[in-house]
Amino acid sequence: MREWNDIAVIAPSRDIDIASVPLLREEVDSLIADGTRRILVNCRDVGFIDSTGLAFLLTRARCLMQRDGLLSLVNASPAVVRFLQIARLLDILHVTPADRPPVPLLTPGESPVWSKSISIREGVENLGGYRHRLLELLDTLPMDRDAAYDTALAAGEALGNAYDHASGAGCVMNVRAYHDRVVIEVCDCGEGYEIAADEEPSESEERGRGIRLMRLLVDSVEVRRRTDVQGTVVRLVKLLAA
Incomplete structure (x- = not known):
């Protein structure tokens, strides 16, 4: 393994x-x-x-x-x-x-094929279990093992930030599968952080290196402050095989 x-x-x-x-x-x-x-x-x-x-x-x-x-x-x-x-x-x-086309927008009102919301427990020792749980969910989709592994690794970076900035308390990972993509949102309750899609994070910051890695592994990465409560939401999109 x-x-x-x-x-x-x-x-x-x-x-x-x-x-x-x-x-x-x-x-x-x-x-x-x-x-x-x-x-x-x-x-x-x-x-x-x-x-x-x-x-x-x-x-x-x-x-x-x-x-x-x-x-x-x-x-x-x-x-x-x-x-x-x-x-x-x-x-x-x-x-x-390098010139990947932008991720196409979903049809307004399109419902996911399935969705799963996973509450994150406190304790960074639980991180590995959530990555492997995500892999189990991705195994049900038309993704090869390397694409699934990369997606789970990117989600692990987002989860790592959630543990780093909120100890996992009140954090949630939402996974939604559509006909052409899987969307993963990791929501934490930390101080809140955001970065523009065309902005390069500083290499001196641990979070910045994580964002760089996520951008290499999946098709779209959004990092923004939550609008419902204080905190950050990291949204990852991985397109499925045609």
Whole structure:
């Protein structure tokens, strides 16, 4: 069974090619040796991947798969996506393009296929149980295991914030499944916090790093103050397979 603290994000500062692969290989191999099983490669600054880079990514992706892990490329440019598409490697490397279209709006008044509200108990030791409970719910939807795992991991980050800022007291996780998506809202009773969709959180804040990670894992992330009571609501949307 996968652990929940075995994820890492690396961000190459230039193209993944014969010049940069040696250092990247050292970094990734060190992570794998230390037990990391989920590696996200943030390709924001990568404009090109050559055959050496491709061989490196494939071998490490297969290495992680043998350990029940996963290597993903996120924020990939159109050129990189096109290259991997021609090579028929989009699925193997689990590529997410940088120019993802906005999540379509739900039809006004559309009701969920099902919904579940889960009250969160105090005590951060309960966090793992809620992540696994969410996985059980996601297993009923047309999602592959990696998409479900990423969604549960993103929800875990939101739950972690709820425990950090409100100790879990009065917190609720609402899960709603629609025909094309799953929507998860984690509501806490802390002081309240919000951040715009196009705003970059500070890397020096723990919450900021969590938001960055959630944005890499799901299709939409909203963080805003609650309107009913004091606190924060984190809304995550993950689109289902077509």
